Amino acid sequence: MKPLPAGRIRGVWGTVLLPLRADDAIDWRRLEDELSLLAGSGVHGVYAHGTAGELHALDEREFDRVNELLAGACEGAGLPFQICAGHPSAQVCLDRVRRAREHEPGAIQVTLPDWVPLNEAEVADFLTGVAAAAAPVPLVLYNPPHAKTQVSPELLGRLLAAVPALVGVKLAGGDGDWYARMRAHAPACSLFVAGHRLATGVGHGASGSYSNVAAMAPAGAVAWYELMHRDLPAALDLERRIGEFFRRCVAPLQARGLSNPALDKFLAAVGGWADVGLRVRWPYAAAPESAVAEARLVARELLPDLMLPPI
Numbered sequence: 001m002k003p004l005p006a007g008r009i010r011g012v013w014g015t016v017l018l019p020l021r022a023d024d025a026i027d028w029r030r031l032e033d034e035l036s037l038l039a040g041s042g043v044h045g046v047y048a049h050g051t052a053g054e055l056h057a058l059d060e061r062e063f064d065r066v067n068e069l070l071a072g073a074c075e076g077a078g079l080p081f082q083i084c085a086g087h088p089s090a091q092v093c094l095d096r097v098r099r100a101r102e103h104e105p106g107a108i109q110v111t112l113p114d115w116v117p118l119n120e121a122e123v124a125d126f127l128t129g130v131a132a133a134a135a136p137v138p139l140v141l142y143n144p145p146h147a148k149t150q151v152s153p154e155l156l157g158r159l160l161a162a163v164p165a166l167v168g169v170k171l172a173g174g175d176g177d178w179y180a181r182m183r184a185h186a187p188a189c190s191l192f193v194a195g196h197r198l199a200t201g202v203g204h205g206a207s208g209s210y211s212n213v214a215a216m217a218p219a220g221a222v223a224w225y226e227l228m229h230r231d232l233p234a235a236l237d238l239e240r241r242i243g244e245f246f247r248r249c250v251a252p253l254q255a256r257g258l259s260n261p262a263l264d265k266f267l268a269a270v271g272g273w274a275d276v277g278l279r280v281r282w283p284y285a286a287a288p289e290s291a292v293a294e295a296r297l298v299a300r301e302l303l304p305d306l307m308l309p310p311i
Contacts, residue, residue: 009107009140009168009190011044011208012198012221013082015052016070017261017268020279026062028069034274035073041218041273046074047109047210049084051144052264056088057281064099071103086111086142090126097133107168109140117148120155124162131165140168140190153178157185170210173197179204195221196246199239202228213242213306216267216299220306241302249295259284270295271307 016038019030038046048070049055049063058066067083074081083105085096090113100108110130112118118126131139141159143151151159151169160166168190173179182191183205193201195211202225214221228235249270250263258266261280266287268276278286299307 009045009192009207012195012214012218012225013045013047013192013208013210014038014041014043014214014218014221015050015210015264016046016048016066017052017215017265017274017276018054018066018281019276020281022279024279024281026066028065030275030277031066032069032073034276035069037274038218039073039077039079041214042222043079043214043218044208044222045080045082045106046070047082047084049086050109050142050210051260052212052215053084054261054281055084055086057284060096063096067100067103071105080106082107082109082140084109084111084142088114090129094130094133097130101134101137105137107138107140108134109142109170111142111144112147112149112151114148120158123149123151123155124159127159127163127166131163135165138165138167139163140170140192141166142170144170145172153181153185156182156189160186160189168192168207173201173206176204179206196242197239198225199228199232199235203232203236212264212267215264216271217303217306217308218271218273220303220308223308224306238303238305242306245295245298245302249291249298253287253291257285258287262287266291266295270299272296 019027021027048066070081083100085093085100085108087093087096093110097108112123156169170192173193190207192208192210193206195209195213198209211221224235224238253263262284265276265278265280269278269292280286
């Protein structure tokens with residue numbers, strides 16, 4: 001797969017969710033089926049090992065096997081793919097980057113080492129070392145809200161100047177002032193923001209999303225992205241309704257302390273486009289099966305234009 005240059009990573013990217021058996025082992029057959037459906041859904045790319053993909057709960061053998069299946073499915077479909085090699089340990093991350101590079105993804109995502117926060121010089125040193133290990137594959141920095149080291153627009157601008165291989169960033173997004181700072185300090189960087197706020201992001205110049213909405217309805221998320229470029233007010237109305245769905249069906253589960261991987265698998269179960277299941281790896285709790293049917297009714301009421309079958 002040809003490396004993706006700065007500014008060219010765009011659109012709605014679907015995440016690989018781990019179908020688990022009762023003993024917490026990955027069900028590889030179901031994963032292959034999921035990848036086939038995702039690759040044919042119309043998404044602009046597929047990535048593995050984000051938070052929703054339970055990167056924190058994979059051993060190295062599983063990491064490699066998922067990468068093999070991902071690369072095979074996406075190359076067969078002519079679809080870009082990315083591999084997240086993030087890990088709380090910089091040393092494990094570096095080794096994962098080297099192995100991920102062998103699959104020739106369009107980009108490799110990394111997170112910053114997370115047990116002890118980094119200062120700015122350490123962030124730059126880490127990304128420089130990772131970029132050397134990944135070359136010629138470019139990097140995307142994944143900096144979620146729970147990361148101990150937060151990357152501001154100003155710091156991102158300095159990192160982009162210091163590490164040319166850094167071509168994209170995955171952040172939660174922010175208010176109008178935050179987007180203005182991003183445009184000022186990182187104008188050429190592919191900016192990916194939270195899926196359920198993507199219309200707002202596109203209105204401020206965001207490039208796309210590694211999308212939780214695509215976890216629920218991949219084809220619908222793509223149709224919504226296309227609507228953003230054709231009729232932004234209509235797309236913002238759908239964003240409002242997505243927000244209402246999240247308020248009614250997702251926020252109560254968050255309030256019970258469920259993890260983001262559990263919530264993303266819940267969204268996939270509501271969408272019903274693949275047999276992923278609700279189970280997340282121990283010791284994390286899954287969403288209750290009883291919540292799925294009710295959420296489907298709410299989704300059909302609020303989001304008929306999103307709940308499309310895979311293309």
